[in-house]
Amino acid sequence: MIMNPDLHCTFFDEDCRYSLRELCNVCNVHAQFIQDLIDEGILSPQGQHPHEWRFRAVEIKRIQISIRLQKDLRINLPGTALALDLLDEIAQLRQSKSRLEQLYSLEEDT
Amino acid sequence: MEFKDYYTTLGIDRNATQDEVKRAYRKLARKYHPDINKDGDAEKRFKEIGEAYEVLQDTEKRAAYDKFGKDWQAGQDFNPPPDWDNGFEFHGGGYTETDASQFSDFFESLFGAQNRAERQGPFGGSHAGYSGKGQDLHAKIVISLEDSYRGSKQSLTLQRPTVDESGHVTTKPHTLQVTIPKGITEGQQIRLSGQGAAGMGQGPAGDLFLEVAFAKHPHFTPDNRDIMLTLPIAPWEAALGATVPVPTLGGTVELKIPPASQTGKKLRLKGRGLSSAKATGDQYVTLAIMVPKPVTEKDKELYKSMKSSMSFNPRSHLGV
Numbered sequence: 001m002i003m004n005p006d007l008h009c010t011f012f013d014e015d016c017r018y019s020l021r022e023l024c025n026v027c028n029v030h031a032q033f034i035q036d037l038i039d040e041g042i043l044s045p046q047g048q049h050p051h052e053w054r055f056r057a058v059e060i061k062r063i064q065i066s067i068r069l070q071k072d073l074r075i076n077l078p079g080t081a082l083a084l085d086l087l088d089e090i091a092q093l094r095q096s097k098s099r100l101e102q103l104y105s106l107e108e109d110t
Numbered sequence: 111m112e113f114k115d116y117y118t119t120l121g122i123d124r125n126a127t128q129d130e131v132k133r134a135y136r137k138l139a140r141k142y143h144p145d146i147n148k149d150g151d152a153e154k155r156f157k158e159i160g161e162a163y164e165v166l167q168d169t170e171k172r173a174a175y176d177k178f179g180k181d182w183q184a185g186q187d188f189n190p191p192p193d194w195d196n197g198f199e200f201h202g203g204g205y206t207e208t209d210a211s212q213f214s215d216f217f218e219s220l221f222g223a224q225n226r227a228e229r230q231g232p233f234g235g236s237h238a239g240y241s242g243k244g245q246d247l248h249a250k251i252v253i254s255l256e257d258s259y260r261g262s263k264q265s266l267t268l269q270r271p272t273v274d275e276s277g278h279v280t281t282k283p284h285t286l287q288v289t290i291p292k293g294i295t296e297g298q299q300i301r302l303s304g305q306g307a308a309g310m311g312q313g314p315a316g317d318l319f320l321e322v323a324f325a326k327h328p329h330f331t332p333d334n335r336d337i338m339l340t341l342p343i344a345p346w347e348a349a350l351g352a353t354v355p356v357p358t359l360g361g362t363v364e365l366k367i368p369p370a371s372q373t374g375k376k377l378r379l380k381g382r383g384l385s386s387a388k389a390t391g392d393q394y395v396t397l398a399i400m401v402p403k404p405v406t407e408k409d410k411e412l413y414k415s416m417k418s419s420m421s422f423n424p425r426s427h428l429g430v
Contacts, residue, residue: 007286007287007288007302007305008302008303008304009288009289009300009301009302009303010300010301010303011291011294011298011299011300012298012299012300012301013298013386013388014295014298014334014389015386015388015389026301028243028246028316057298057299058297060299061297061299061321064248064319065145068143068145069143069145072139072143072156073136073139073140073143083146087145087146094148095331095333098331099331099338099340099396102329102331102340103340103396103398
């Protein structure tokens, strides 16, 4: 068992905003790849120009999922954008479903 | 070591054509991709499918694998006979883009582990001179809502790929102690610098990304920082108003129900959700009126007297 006391943890907090440079470093991608994802509507940073762009933590995850989907399933960018939108929708539907199930389970209990 | 039936994994016959192999793989890869399929064992299945495809998509590897014939069953104890691969050429090459470090011992005993230097990220800056940052690894960490509400320390054990002296990739268990800050939300990521795969050449190690997931709670459902609870109440509590006890992640609190409340009414308990140092989460209580079953004659009388003394048509908005 290896314990590392000097573990360097970074929390990607939804309250923080990240610059293009930080995003490239975190995800190990080129700026052009980020630009492509923005053009496809996968990422939507605040700010007009690349040096002003600020990204949310959730966009780090969108980049990582995009990389994996492209690599593992050979999905192109428009397909990736569609998959991400559908995944978001599924997550929302799952959440409403679990709330409704909670309500209906009450009726079954009584 | 267990024998693996790659044909069963892909759900195809032993005499399937190369096109059928490809089609079966692509269909299953889409179905079990861990970013798409949220089942707990999706990642494991995805790796098994990738391993099976790695062997069966390559006619040389497939021919070698087929030498074992139909005598072997999945799960059977297996050791490859010496020199079984005579006459086949595939050592040290021919890997697809799948992550070979995740393949099973069975695969490695047959085809050897992938040479470290061949691996390079398709998007990373690790191309020139076989020296570069190691691969980033991704894992899930499942915690309870209470762990997030209070903040906690978690230890997790990961199977981590390492490279031995001969350049073979093997996995070793590796335990990490991670501090979970108060108010962490589902899907949030924690990066542990340098805890990913070892670097190539002089390159630094990659990072480990942990994604937070919540274990299912019997009562509460999280919605980002907020906590949702469906609270059953009695008809008289809904009609007349009442102060009732409500469970929260921080313990029981009193909630005031206004008179004439209906099922579905949402009440907020401020600051009772997953609050972090910077942001506040609330608990939302959705009321659900439970109708008591009339058991005794007296119960029935009560309902009957309500019926006769109250003019109430719950269907008036339907025009009936």
